[in-house]
Amino acid sequence: MKRVPLIILVALALFLTTTGAFADEPTTASNARALDTVWVLMAAFLVFFMQAGFGMVEAGFIRAKNTCNILTKNFLDYCMASIGFFIFGYAIMFGSENQFIGLKGWFLSGAQSGADIPLYAFWLFQAAFCGAAATIVAGGMAGRMKFQAYLIYSFVISAFVYPIVGHWIWGGGWLAKLNFVDFAGSTVVHSVGGFAALIGTIILKPRIGKFNPDGTPNAIPGHSIPLASLGVFILWFGWFGFNPGSTLGAGDGELIARVAINTNLAAAAGAISAMILVWRLSGKPDLSMIMNGALAGLVAVTAPCAFVEPWAAIVIGIVGGIIVVLGVILLDKLKIDDPVGAVPVHGLNGLWGTLSIGLFGKKALDVAKNGLFYGGGLKQLGIQALGVTTAVIFVLITMGGLFKLIDMFIGLRVNKEEELAGLDTSEHGMESYAGFQIQ
């Protein structure tokens, strides 16, 4: 066999290496981007898993005869959000045409990523948030809302209402330009969902048997504390994607670590403060309220989690737990029926969390102005208040209008027989626990 001349081998080796045949070697920059992408995708998967958390909490807090119905709504929420946010929502939220609504990127065609990671990864993360906002309403309107009405609502909020608010705050819109900040969505996700739930449950009116003719409320116990408790843990777990993932990159680790610890502390503090308060008010440590307290802390810390010190996260959580207990009592006094506490947990604490940046936020941590407790006066607090108020008013008007419209055309609420028999059998022809008698 002829030996290949050495000179030819050397020439070949030089040729291959210098002309870029091996040019796909990773660089530091591409490694960082890969790490960031993996980080955001993992966070997106965690936020997706929160759908299971919402489902279990909602199911556990309502009666067995409506459980299949709420789980179907919860399930479809994510599906509707996935499609609606793909077709319309992303373009509206992140298209950069004007300060109120994006107009480019329908079906993601021509869309840009909002961070230094691939568009599809960024989209998935944002879509999971959209699904979370949509499913909050299912709980507040549980037990008597027509399924078709819910499907229409779910598509509209995912495709249009949520993205518009998101555009103002995260899509470079007018609130962002005023230095309003909301790190992971106390306003964008939780106030939007919570106040849509509020206007929805008001229009829908209370469940049969919730309030007596003299106005006193009746407790309608949920059918499964274990399911609810599992749900809360799943939500807490998922929140470790919801908040830290909103950094949209791993960075050098500092920020994601800060956000994670703040998330955890607020949840724990909220649970404890809610327990103490409900123990004092009703004489027993009521797990259903304790769990609401943890969720309240989580919702409240969602906006400030990147901008505050851990001690502040604890305070924010403590206040969140108090707000949720008092909020539940307030709704009863106002004769508003919110079966799972969507309004006190998400709506009221979304408000509190957003405002708390104006108290505890630090310029050193990337807020435009120091909060009140850091000598920055009331400016940031004012901006936060403006932002959350306009978002809430927008949601109340658009969602209120939508629910009224749906009511006019197909009806929002099931009839009395359907409600008493339970939505599982009336709307789906199914039983959640086939053959068992469970309240």
Added chain:
Amino acid sequence: MKKIEAIIRPESLEMVKNALNELGYPGMTITEVKGHGKQKGKEQIWRGREYKVEFLPKLKVEIVVLDDDVQRIARAIINETRTGNIGDGKIFIYPVEDAIRIRTGDYGNNAI
């Protein structure tokens, strides 16, 4: 033959079962029921608000016995289940017209 129907607290079942076994009556039928007597239900809590649970879970133990054994069985059940508190339950005694063991076809007292 008489049927003894005892409504008892669910937690008393083990002791009742053992006592009946010792008295020569290993067989019985259990049903999970709900109910209350003159003093109604108890208070529980949900989402910070108290509510009354009117119908409490109980167990109904049904057993068919020979006439001569009725008093002994009733006393044994009472011994094992009485706590002195509201909710101890009640015992009812019914006449039984006949009894048949399906496997063998035995009638009357032989079927018990």
